[in-house]
Amino acid sequence: MWESFTAGAQRVVERAGRVARSRGSDHVEPIDLLSALVEETESRAAALLLELDIALHELGPASADLPPVDDETPSPPHSQELRLVFGDALAKARELDRSQAVGTEHLLVALLSSGGPAADRLSRAGLTIDALIERVARVNAVESGPIPMAEDIPPPELADPGEADDLARILDASANRAREGLRVLEDYARFVLDDPGLTRRLKDVRHRFGQAIQAFDPDWLVCSRDTPGDVGTHIMATDEGTRANARAVLVANLKRTAEALRTLEEYTKISDQWLSGRFEVLRYDVYTIEKRLMAAVAARKGLQDARLYVLVGGLPTLGDLTWIVEEAIAGGADVIQYREKGLPDRVVLQRAREVRILTARAGVRFIMNDRPDLARLASADGVHLGQDDVSVRDARRILGPNALIGVSTHEPSQLEAAIRDGANYLGVGPVFPSQTKDFEALAGLAFVRHAVEATGLPWFAIGGITEANLDQVLDAGASRIAVSSAVVRADRPRDAAAAFKARLLDAD
Numbered sequence: 001m002w003e004s005f006t007a008g009a010q011r012v013v014e015r016a017g018r019v020a021r022s023r024g025s026d027h028v029e030p031i032d033l034l035s036a037l038v039e040e041t042e043s044r045a046a047a048l049l050l051e052l053d054i055a056l057h058e059l060g061p062a063s064a065d066l067p068p069v070d071d072e073t074p075s076p077p078h079s080q081e082l083r084l085v086f087g088d089a090l091a092k093a094r095e096l097d098r099s100q101a102v103g104t105e106h107l108l109v110a111l112l113s114s115g116g117p118a119a120d121r122l123s124r125a126g127l128t129i130d131a132l133i134e135r136v137a138r139v140n141a142v143e144s145g146p147i148p149m150a151e152d153i154p155p156p157e158l159a160d161p162g163e164a165d166d167l168a169r170i171l172d173a174s175a176n177r178a179r180e181g182l183r184v185l186e187d188y189a190r191f192v193l194d195d196p197g198l199t200r201r202l203k204d205v206r207h208r209f210g211q212a213i214q215a216f217d218p219d220w221l222v223c224s225r226d227t228p229g230d231v232g233t234h235i236m237a238t239d240e241g242t243r244a245n246a247r248a249v250l251v252a253n254l255k256r257t258a259e260a261l262r263t264l265e266e267y268t269k270i271s272d273q274w275l276s277g278r279f280e281v282l283r284y285d286v287y288t289i290e291k292r293l294m295a296a297v298a299a300r301k302g303l304q305d306a307r308l309y310v311l312v313g314g315l316p317t318l319g320d321l322t323w324i325v326e327e328a329i330a331g332g333a334d335v336i337q338y339r340e341k342g343l344p345d346r347v348v349l350q351r352a353r354e355v356r357i358l359t360a361r362a363g364v365r366f367i368m369n370d371r372p373d374l375a376r377l378a379s380a381d382g383v384h385l386g387q388d389d390v391s392v393r394d395a396r397r398i399l400g401p402n403a404l405i406g407v408s409t410h411e412p413s414q415l416e417a418a419i420r421d422g423a424n425y426l427g428v429g430p431v432f433p434s435q436t437k438d439f440e441a442l443a444g445l446a447f448v449r450h451a452v453e454a455t456g457l458p459w460f461a462i463g464g465i466t467e468a469n470l471d472q473v474l475d476a477g478a479s480r481i482a483v484s485s486a487v488v489r490a491d492r493p494r495d496a497a498a499a500f501k502a503r504l505l506d507a508d
């Protein structure tokens with residue numbers, strides 16, 4: 001069933017389990033789902049509640065406000081009531097036709113209809129089922145509905161013709177601003193980041209924006225245009241005429257585009273709420289893309305030139321971690337990950353700090369495996385997370401926006417989810433059987449080939465890579481690799497690293 005839930009809805013369900021555990025409950029209840037939903041502040045459900053003037057804090061404690069729980073204990077089972085809520089959400093998603101996927105908004109509708117304490121809390125906050133359904137249906141229709149043609153929507157009939165003219169000037173200026181801004185963003189994704197996925201998404205937004213503004217009568221807009229008479233034309237903020245670099249251009253245009261879309265959204269509310277909804281959806285799309293663009297910008301800064309990533313730790317480096325790190329660096333490692341599974345936290349932290357000193361001295365990136373808390377204490381450049389480790393979002397809470405967060409991926413859907421979650425780089429594998437870790441299944445070279453097409457973020461092929469099979473990995477399209485045993489178990493780790501590095505640079 002979960003594959004028909006959006007990533008946001010899945011996150012909320014997972015978080016509900018943690019809420020139930022921190023309450024000490026033996027079942028996850030609808031009320032836990034509501035607490036988890038409250039915390040998903042960027043979700044469609046949260047946006048709808050805000051639109052309906054319902055303050056999120058009135059709906060109960062967010063899971064972050066509850067006592068912490070350890071991540072090892074499994075969540076209790078879902079209660080019968082909660083299972084009914086999920087079934088109802090599924091039915092609502094089908095009925096309201098949002099590509100049939102269950103989003104946070106459908107969970108909200110189902111909670112409100114559930115008739116239990118969660119529904120009471122929502123009703124007490126002022127939410128009514130009719131208002132909510134009407135909103136959800138509108139947003140869903142905006143996403144899947146037909147595109148109106150110019151003749152469908154005449155200029156608004158306002159009492160004062162001068163007012164229509166003012167409105168046209170606002171809409172014309174904002175439409176131009178948003179269109180130009182979107183083009184600047186697309187050029188950044190295309191030419192600076194070389195990111196096909198982001199370029200495609202921005203192109204899609206630009207295209208949908210173009211369709212939305214077809215609803216305006218072009219004569220109405222252009223006739224009202226009076227650039228020389230526009231009092232704003234010559235007023236410039238002090239920093240508007242200069243930009244420090246391409247990143248500053250990007251940031252300014254993200255802001256400009258979102259602002260222009262907001263202006264369109266607000267002023268079209270006067271005459272056409274449906275169209276206003278389309279601009280709202282586009283504005284949310286820009287926010288989502290912003291998160292991905294900024295992750296890509298950070299990755300570019302930290303890992304653009306990185307080719308060889310070496311994992312140290314475990315048995316082979318128990319006695320001589322410092323020496324191995326120095327050797328790997330001398331051989332050309334661009335990134336060192338400290339991956340330690342069995343030692344006490346206090347010892348791991350002490351050793352991580354040693355790795356930090358060595359890597360900092362050499363100007364090499366240092367990534368801590370699994371543990372954002374230890375990464376922060378050791379001043380690492382970031383953390384590497386697996387599918388069962390804490391989420392990117394939680395790691396960011398600890399490490400902040402500038403940390404490099406990597407995610408292990410073993411199949412296309414995980415890769416897509418990691419990108420959506422804001423990972424800065426990806427591990428792609430396991431490609432071959434590994435001496436470092438046992439795997440039930442291999443992702444293989446097919447997944448490496450998939451990654452080439454799927455992302456412009458830096459990604460490292462990993463798992464059993466040796467000098468003997470490196471060519472297969474490079475032929476599959478990888479330009480970066482992560483290795484452990486082939487370096488840390490080598491007689492001469494420095495030479496082993498140097499051999500990998502030379503071949504990676506050769507293949508560039």
Ligand SMILES: Cc1ncc(COP(=O)(O)OP(=O)(O)O)c(N)n1
Pocket residue numbers: 309311337339369370384385386387388389406407408409426427428437460462482
């Ligand atoms: C670069 C890189 N890629 C993948 C992994 C594996 O992470 P994970 O799946 O969490 O497994 P463990 O390493 O924690 O056993 C990695 N560490 N680094």
Ligand SMILES: Cc1ncsc1CCOP(=O)(O)O
Pocket residue numbers: 311429430433434435436437462463464465482483484485486
């Ligand atoms: C931790 C991990 N996750 C995927 S492969 C791997 C181990 C990489 O080590 P090796 O290069 O020795 O296979």
Ligand SMILES: [Mg+2]
Pocket residue numbers: 369370384385386387389
């Ligand atoms: Mg892990």
